Structures are given as C-alpha cells and as structure tokens.
Amino acid sequence: SQTIHQWPATLVQPVGSPLSLECTVEGTSNPNLYWYRQAAGRGLQLLFYSVGIGQISSEVPQNLSASRPQDRQFILSSKKLLLSDSGFYLCAWSDLGGGTGELFFGEGSRLTVL
C-alpha cells in the first residue's frame, strides 16, 4: 500500500533562518507531488506541484522553492524565512494525471516563524 511521510512535524524558526521540509512517498511510482500551505482557519494554498523529477511548477511567487531530486521525494526550502511563512505545510501525492481527483496528504508540518 502507498504511504506518505513528511517531516519534521513541528518546528519553530527565527526570521531569516533557512527551512527544509521533506516528503517521501512509498508504494507508488511517478506520482504527482504537491506542497500546500494552510494559514490558521484558512483554506489550502497550492505552492508547488510536480509531475516528474526536476519538473516543478510554482503557483505563488514567494521566498520558497521546491525540488524533486528523486521520483518519490519532494523538498520545500527557503533561504530566509519571513514571519508570513508561518503555517501548516502539507505534502500530498496523486496518481499521474490526477485520476479521481484524490490527493493523499501527509500529516503536515507546523511551522512557526518568530
């Protein structure tokens, strides 16, 4: 069966520090991969999505970047965090092409920038 792992679960970082969130998927090949961010009490904002290794689409211009060094690994990074980067970050995968529209989410990473 397919599983998705995301870490770290919680982190508190000072403004201006770097960030790296990692996500790996097991049990499937060639997944679509996604990074979403959710501010408190708000909807899910699509940040990046990827349909293959090295193929990243950015949805929102900002100080974050994403990379997909391997088929089932997706990394979200920042060189210098801003206060506004605080939020709940969710990695997700879907079958290539999206299929039924079902996304499978990781447990999330809660980031607080102070």
Next chain:
Amino acid sequence: GQSLEQPSEVTAVEGAIVQINCTYQTSGFYGLSWYQQHDGGAPTFLSYNALDGLEETGRFSSFLSRSDSYGYLLLQELQMKDSASYFCAVRDRGGGKLIFGQGTELSVKP
C-alpha cells in the same frame, strides 16, 4: 484562473441533514472533489464528481451540475464526529493539480 466559493461556517444538530454548497469558476474543469479536515489534522478525501448528478457514499453524498458550475456535499444523520472543516476542490488541466476553496467549518451540536 480558478476560484471557489463556499460558506465559511455551518451549524447543525445531531441527527440532522446539512448541505454545504460550492460554486466555482475555472479555466478548465475535470471534476469537483470534497475533503474533510479535523482540527490539527490533514485533509482526507470524501468524494469526487466528474459528471453531473449525485454520488452517494454512506451518510455522505455529493452533487455536481457542470452547467451551473455548482456542487454540494450532503451529510445525513449528523454525528458529533462530523464536526470538521469541509473543502471543495477543482481539478484542472495542469497535471491534475487541485485548487481548494476556503473551507466550511461545520459545527454539530447535541
């Protein structure tokens, strides 16, 4: 671009029926999905409609009208555990990416 509108909050009592509406505007449309998210947790998939009509899964049903760019999620026999946020999402042409609405917070009262 894409946009989705849904009510921000709904309150209902245990055992009742509640309908959460969603209207959307998209440049391309491949289906409407619904997700449930409990406080502090990750969203989980509830249903998907690619064609007009009603899809039923247990106590939950979802409806789509493509001509009206409208859908709804119907929750029957409400239980306390149904208290959560519910999101509609549209899939567009771009690699199956999902764009989410702002969510509807459902509170179920005893």
